Amino acid sequence: DVNKLSQEQVSTLKKLEENQLEYGAWPWFKGMYESRYITQYILSGLGHLQKLGIAQADQAMTQKACNYLDEKINEDYRNLKKYEVDLSKAEPSFDQIQYLYARSFFKDIQINQEYQKAHDYYDAQSKKHWTSYPPYIQGMIALTSHRTGDVALAKDILNALKQNAVQSEELGM
Secondary structure (H helix, E strand, O other), X not given: OHHHHHHHHHHHHHHHHXXXXXXXXXXXXXXXXXXXXXXXXXXXXXXXXXXXXXXXXXXXXXXXXXXXXXXXHHHHHHHHHHOOOOOOOOOOOXXXXXXXXXXXXXXXXXXXXXXXXXXHHHHHHHHHOHHHOOHHHXXXXXXXHHHOOOHHHHHHHHHHHHHHHHHHHHOXX
């Protein structure tokens, strides 16, 4: 029933809006503290629905979530510098890759100038070190790269994933 689905969609988006904390994050459950993971997960889901043309989330809701996550990635970057990590060798964590993936759905939402350097750093590092990640993460990097215009890298990753799948099949895995 199309009407029922439409009503449930509106209701679900309304619940998400109500559960979002004022600074943009979502908790796992109402009344809990913020969760970066669940915020990135929800933002990715909203991006998927938008890309498929199924649902359009409220612009203010996605803007707040993007701003919160941009601040978090900048905080990660500042910590690398604070603890004098060799920036040329640091590999992004799952949280940082998931951030790039979620953020790639919302190119129309500008990244605050103050946080752009951090975003660009983690984007470059994920592309530099993509071979060191498991297939799931490689897939996220490939999709992010494709969405942000690095189609050549996305194809390279896809080809490597296909090759690994063929090799696994040949080994009976």
